Amino acid sequence: MKPNLKVNIGRLKLKNPVLVASGTFGYAEEFSSFIDLKQLGAIVTKTITLRPRQGNLPPRTCETPAGMLNSIGLENPGLRSFLKDKLPRLAAYGVPLIVSISSERDPREFTELARALDKIRSVAAIELNISCPNLGKGTLISQDALATYGVVKEVRKSTKKTLITKLSPNVTSITDIASAAEEAGSDALALINTITGMSIDVASRKPKIAMASGGLSGPAIRPIAVRMVWEVYQKIKIPIIGMGGIIDTDSALEFILAGATAISVGTANFVNPQTTVEIIDGIEDYLKKNKINSLKDLTGSLRC
Amino acid sequence: MIYQTKARIQLNKEINTGYYLCVVKSNEIAKTALPGQFLNIRLTADGSPLLRRPFSIHKVNGRDLEVLYEVVGEGSRIFSQKKPGEYLDVIGPLGNGFSLPTTNDQPRLPLGTQGGQGPTTIIVAGGMGVAPLLYLAEKLAYSLGHMAYSKPLVLIGAKTKNQLLCGKEFKALGCQVKIATDDGSKGFKGRVTDLLKKILPQAISHKPLAIYSCGPRPMLKEICRISNQYDIPAQVSLEEHMACGFGACLGCAVNTIDGYKRVCKDGPVFEAANITWRE
Numbered sequence: 001m002k003p004n005l006k007v008n009i010g011r012l013k014l015k016n017p018v019l020v021a022s023g024t025f026g027y028a029e030e031f032s033s034f035i036d037l038k039q040l041g042a043i044v045t046k047t048i049t050l051r052p053r054q055g056n057l058p059p060r061t062c063e064t065p066a067g068m069l070n071s072i073g074l075e076n077p078g079l080r081s082f083l084k085d086k087l088p089r090l091a092a093y094g095v096p097l098i099v100s101i102s103s104e105r106d107p108r109e110f111t112e113l114a115r116a117l118d119k120i121r122s123v124a125a126i127e128l129n130i131s132c133p134n135l136g137k138g139t140l141i142s143q144d145a146l147a148t149y150g151v152v153k154e155v156r157k158s159t160k161k162t163l164i165t166k167l168s169p170n171v172t173s174i175t176d177i178a179s180a181a182e183e184a185g186s187d188a189l190a191l192i193n194t195i196t197g198m199s200i201d202v203a204s205r206k207p208k209i210a211m212a213s214g215g216l217s218g219p220a221i222r223p224i225a226v227r228m229v230w231e232v233y234q235k236i237k238i239p240i241i242g243m244g245g246i247i248d249t250d251s252a253l254e255f256i257l258a259g260a261t262a263i264s265v266g267t268a269n270f271v272n273p274q275t276t277v278e279i280i281d282g283i284e285d286y287l288k289k290n291k292i293n294s295l296k297d298l299t300g301s302l303r304c
Numbered sequence: 305m306i307y308q309t310k311a312r313i314q315l316n317k318e319i320n321t322g323y324y325l326c327v328v329k330s331n332e333i334a335k336t337a338l339p340g341q342f343l344n345i346r347l348t349a350d351g352s353p354l355l356r357r358p359f360s361i362h363k364v365n366g367r368d369l370e371v372l373y374e375v376v377g378e379g380s381r382i383f384s385q386k387k388p389g390e391y392l393d394v395i396g397p398l399g400n401g402f403s404l405p406t407t408n409d410q411p412r413l414p415l416g417t418q419g420g421q422g423p424t425t426i427i428v429a430g431g432m433g434v435a436p437l438l439y440l441a442e443k444l445a446y447s448l449g450h451m452a453y454s455k456p457l458v459l460i461g462a463k464t465k466n467q468l469l470c471g472k473e474f475k476a477l478g479c480q481v482k483i484a485t486d487d488g489s490k491g492f493k494g495r496v497t498d499l500l501k502k503i504l505p506q507a508i509s510h511k512p513l514a515i516y517s518c519g520p521r522p523m524l525k526e527i528c529r530i531s532n533q534y535d536i537p538a539q540v541s542l543e544e545h546m547a548c549g550f551g552a553c554l555g556c557a558v559n560t561i562d563g564y565k566r567v568c569k570d571g572p573v574f575e576a577a578n579i580t581w582r583e
């Protein structure tokens with residue numbers, strides 16, 4: 001019998017648990033040469049902001065042991081151009097579409113973006129990328145439980161769409177932020193975003209990327225991500241979308257065993273653009289081999 | 305169309321100390337590859353190093369693609385250890401490629417029938433930048449091939465004569481080749497851009513249609529300046545660190561007069577005049 005890979009994220013029903021991580025899949029069209037996009041559980045877009053952003057100075061990326069640093073700086077065409085130039089094609093793939101949004105200066109931009117997206121049928125869910133500045137403070141919203149609560153609560157009032165809050169690992173207690181997002185009405189959590197890091201070229205004595213520090217991703221961060229998913233799973237009730245260094249079926253299963261309902265493939269899309277579809281097949285094989293009928297029975301089934 | 309394929313290594317040999325030529329078989333990529341396009345090659349399955357490595361398409365030979373590369377770090381070192389019969393995970397052809405003069409450009413060609421005319425195009429290669437330019441020269445040599453003076457003039461620059469590559473191959477296409485070395489161990493002593501400046505005042509009477517160049521960033525900036533001065537359009541092929549190579553990550557940005565562009569997708573070839581040169 002074919003095992004059941006279906007999962008629910010809030011009211012959103014997905015045919016399988018394999019998603020792509022925001023910012024690592026462009027606006028999907030770049031991957032149409034490599035995979036049948038229809039096979040994906042859902043597509044998550046590059047984070048958009050209200051106004052266009054040109055992004056950071058180059059160089060923006062560098063390789064690190066088992067990973068990479070990036071400081072793209074949320075380059076995106078802005079809401080209006082996204083709706084006009086990107087959305088029609090994204091909607092045509094026939095895969096649930098999750099639009100990632102962020103604010104630049106004022107957290108109220110989240111509400112404005114959510115309101116605009118709320119009216120659009122082809123948008124299945126909204127992901128809040130709260131790794132953005134906290135108004136008037138030196139921290140990010142994602143680093144402050146109260147600010148996280150405030151933003152999620154406001155956005156919750158402005159949309160009925162499934163709401164996913166994406167957490168940053170650059171915090172002392174990930175469970176505090178997770179609980180704040182849950183209490184404020186988030187339908188699900190996505191974790192983890194990149195870990196702040198830095199790499200130096202000793203010959204020139206310069207940082208390898210222009211912004212000096214950036215976000216670390218790839219297999220190097222996986223153990224941290226798995227641990228955070230596991231901690232959060234024990235503390236909250238809403239579904240978790242796990243990510244951070246997933247490159248194959250086994251690494252995807254680590255997250256599911258730790259408590260993730262679904263997983264996202266990020267950096268691995270660059271290395272092998274077929275990673276997502278290979279993982280979908282791999283999870284199905286694993287379930288068959290272990291005589292598990294439904295993926296839901298595997299979620300959080302860590303033995304310890 | 306962009307392909308991800310397992311390409312069989314036909315040959316991988318050191319042709320000069322530290323420089324290798326690799327031939328891989330990939331029918332699909334070879335069929336459509338344009339000069340200036342590149343391949344993004346996965347050299348390890350275990351993730352160390354993690355990212356693919358971009359290499360220019362040096363030559364296309366039937367179903368075979370040639371890559372000319374220098375060992376500079378861990379990725380290229382692993383590349384150099386690969387043996388014929390092994391398979392490489394290759395994505396390509398990537399990027400836009402050079403645009404060639406068309407027959408529409410011919411009214412600009414100097415009148416005259418043969419011999420004694422200046423070159424219609426000039427190729428300027430700096431160091432490893434020679435890699436994508438051989439395939440370009442081949443296409444250029446035949447694109448306006450019925451005209452005796454239509455072969456590109458090729459200027460090759462290197463640190464010393466030991467780092468000079470491809471002179472013979474360009475000559476075999478019928479191109480005139482001039483050499484510049486920093487230490488004067490062969491040809492003109494000095495930078496290849498200085499050699500270009502020396503040559504242009506003579507060539508300008510039969511104004512070339514285009515300059516094509518690839519090499520270190522400061523050299524390309526100088527090419528841009530020269531192209532401005534002589535009012536000859538220049539196309540330059542840029543390098544930037546790449547995570548994906550196919551336009552998805554926005555990691556390979558270069559600043560242009562129209563804002564940031566992706567070197568991997570909108571380039572790697574740009575009109576020199578459109579780049580906002582910094583250093």
Ligand SMILES: Cc1cc2nc3c(=O)[nH]c(=O)nc-3n(C[C@H](O)[C@H](O)[C@H](O)COP(=O)(O)OP(=O)(O)OC[C@H]3O[C@@H](n4cnc5c(N)ncnc54)[C@H](O)[C@@H]3O)c2cc1C
Nearest residue numbers: 063357358359360372373374377378379380435543544545
């Ligand atoms: C479009 C394009 C075409 C290229 N064509 C050729 C070619 O035909 N022959 C050739 O020898 N080299 C070419 N290069 C440069 C080649 O990609 C680098 O030499 C190679 O990536 C070095 O990898 P490494 O692991 O040996 O070195 P390392 O320095 O250890 O690499 C570390 C990281 O930096 C990146 N990197 C290092 N140098 C460069 C560079 N110059 N450009 C971009 N990324 C770099 C690597 O990809 C890797 O992610 C090209 C680069 C680009 C962008």
Ligand SMILES: Cc1cc2nc3c(=O)[nH]c(=O)nc-3n(C[C@H](O)[C@H](O)[C@H](O)COP(=O)(O)O)c2cc1C
Nearest residue numbers: 021022023047070129192193217218244245266267
């Ligand atoms: C190049 C790049 C760009 C990214 N852009 C975004 C973004 O726009 N919004 C966001 O929420 N996360 C962004 N991320 C973070 C990823 O979505 C993901 O959370 C992180 O990379 C960890 O997963 P991975 O190790 O599988 O890549 C980006 C990551 C990378 C590597």
Ligand code: FES
Nearest residue numbers: 549553554556568
């Ligand atoms: S390398 Fe990813 S967009 Fe160019």
